Amino acid sequence: MSQYKPEPFRIKMVEPIRLISREERKKALVEAGFNVFGLRSEDVYIDLMTDSGTSAMSQAQWAAMMMGDESYAGARSYYRLKAVMDEIFGFKFFVPTHQGRAAENILAALLVRPGQYVPSNMHFDTTEGNIRARGGRPVNLIIDEAYDPATRVDFKGNMDIAKLRNFIQEKGADNIPLGMITITNNAGGGQPVSMENLRQVADTYREFGIPFFIDACRFAENAYFIKLREPGFENDSPLEIAQKIFSLADGATMSAKKDGIVNIGGFLALNDETLFQSVRNELIMREGFPTYGGLAGRDLDAMAVGFKEALEVPYLEYRLAQTAYLGENLLENGIQIIEPPGAHAIYLDAMKLLPQIPQKELPGQALSLALYLEGGIRAVELGTVAFGYVDPETGKEILPKLDLVRMAIPRRVYTQSHMDYVVEVAARIASQAESMKGYRIVYQPKLLRHFTARFEPVNERG
Numbered sequence: 138m139s140q141y142k143p144e145p146f147r148i149k150m151v152e153p154i155r156l157i158s159r160e161e162r163k164k165a166l167v168e169a170g171f172n173v174f175g176l177r178s179e180d181v182y183i184d185l186m187t188d189s190g191t192s193a194m195s196q197a198q199w200a201a202m203m204m205g206d207e208s209y210a211g212a213r214s215y216y217r218l219k220a221v222m223d224e225i226f227g228f229k230f231f232v233p234t235h236q237g238r239a240a241e242n243i244l245a246a247l248l249v250r251p252g253q254y255v256p257s258n259m260h261f262d263t264t265e266g267n268i269r270a271r272g273g274r275p276v277n278l279i280i281d282e283a284y285d286p287a288t289r290v291d292f293k294g295n296m297d298i299a300k301l302r303n304f305i306q307e308k309g310a311d312n313i314p315l316g317m318i319t320i321t322n323n324a325g326g327g328q329p330v331s332m333e334n335l336r337q338v339a340d341t342y343r344e345f346g347i348p349f350f351i352d353a354c355r356f357a358e359n360a361y362f363i364k365l366r367e368p369g370f371e372n373d374s375p376l377e378i379a380q381k382i383f384s385l386a387d388g389a390t391m392s393a394k395k396d397g398i399v400n401i402g403g404f405l406a407l408n409d410e411t412l413f414q415s416v417r418n419e420l421i422m423r424e425g426f427p428t429y430g431g432l433a434g435r436d437l438d439a440m441a442v443g444f445k446e447a448l449e450v451p452y453l454e455y456r457l458a459q460t461a462y463l464g465e466n467l468l469e470n471g472i473q474i475i476e477p478p479g480a481h482a483i484y485l486d487a488m489k490l491l492p493q494i495p496q497k498e499l500p501g502q503a504l505s506l507a508l509y510l511e512g513g514i515r516a517v518e519l520g521t522v523a524f525g526y527v528d529p530e531t532g533k534e535i536l537p538k539l540d541l542v543r544m545a546i547p548r549r550v551y552t553q554s555h556m557d558y559v560v561e562v563a564a565r566i567a568s569q570a571e572s573m574k575g576y577r578i579v580y581q582p583k584l585l586r587h588f589t590a591r592f593e594p595v596n597e598r599g
């Protein structure tokens with residue numbers, strides 16, 4: 138087994154978890170419509186559904202929460218957050234939002250018109266959903282290596298600059314109200330983007346007059362990958378690297394539930410004053426006054442401390458090592474993952490493990506359900522269910538290139554023995570993979586279907 142790096146913290150408060158019986162897990166799955174989003178968390182043993190909002194806050198964050206100023210306007214908490222925002226992100230304006238998708242919603246509502254395109258390396262599901270909800274079309278222009286799980290490249294989240302240029306020239310800059318990039322690339326293996334690529338992306342958008350927004354959810358993890366892997370940055374601190382990243386962009390959306398290490402929170406930041414005035418008005422209508430943006434004052438304080446903690450080297454070292462430990466041990470047990478391991482999650486290649494299940498019968502969904510049934514582990518499908526859609530122009534169903542199951546690791550929550558248990562369960566599933574069957578959707582909403590869809594096993598109706 139690969140080596141495990143000891144946690145740079147000790148545990149001061151515990152939350153009990155339990156493994157219910159196999160029979161109970163079976164029943165829970167039926168009741169959930171074979172969708173792990175429908176499970177009760179108390180019926181889950183190891184919850185790797187998401188790293189979003191599920192992390193453990195530090196004693197410094199809890200202490201900061203006690204200082205929360207709950208004034209409606211101009212709270213001290215806001216100004217403490219603003220000082221950290223100015224230091225790390227450096228945009229002229231920002232508003233807090235209750236989470237990332239609220240920032241995406243405001244941005245899409247203000248900028249995206251029906252039929253327009255928004256390129257990125259890969260959009261995450263909520264970003265896609267918010268663009269589509271305004272009649273826009275999210276476009277993924279990532280490098281080709283990203284679609285080959287077994288290829289190891291340092292910056293597999295990079296955007297393909299030639300594809301981006303061609304796309305802008307083909308569709309016309311007037312049809313592209315903003316361009317984005319996601320760091321790290323959650324939809325494609327949590328893979329980082331290099332500084333060089335970020336510069337080229339920024340230059341390309343700027344050349345065509347397209348505002349450039351970074352989806353910054355995992356900016357600290359991305360910064361640390363740059364420090365470790367990109368020549369010229371080995372002596373920079375993660376903070377300095379983050380500052381350089383954001384100096385390239387016109388704005389950012391962020392779910393602080395990731396690299397803010399908080400249970401709730403986010404922001405929308407930008408440099409354009411006119412756009413900011415509209416953002417503020419939207420925010421007041423939907424989220425709250427601009428100095429709290431749908432959060433309590435104490436949440437702003439926890440976020441301010443969390444952003445700084447997420448950039449500490451001992452924390453980042455442990456974070457990347459824990460994820461790599463899980464990933465490398467799954468590989469050693471014959472389970473293909475997206476290589477190399479990213480920072481926040483490991484992505485299992487379901488089509489490789491279950492070649493007998495056609496993509497339309499949802500191999501990723503089958504694997505995520507098997508993980509729960511076999512070991513009470515909750516991991517989420519990021520494949521045909523999450524990213525498949527019907528093309529509005531052709532009416533054809535478009536299937537994603539990969540069918541993945543993401544095991545996301547909450548920050549500072551699980552220990553080595555939990556990771557070992559996950560590997561054991563996955564290895565047991567892999568040893569009986571040939572006997573597994575697919576699923577079909579029996580209910581789905583129009584957008585973001587994976588959250589509430591219901592399924593049944595394909596053998597149920599023959």
Ligand SMILES: Cc1ncc(COP(=O)(O)O)c(C=O)c1O
Pocket residue numbers: 189236237238239261263264319323324352354391392393394403
């Ligand atoms: C890359 C990325 N963007 C946006 C979001 C949306 O953030 P939230 O869940 O806080 O709305 C997520 C959440 O998982 C994400 O991973």
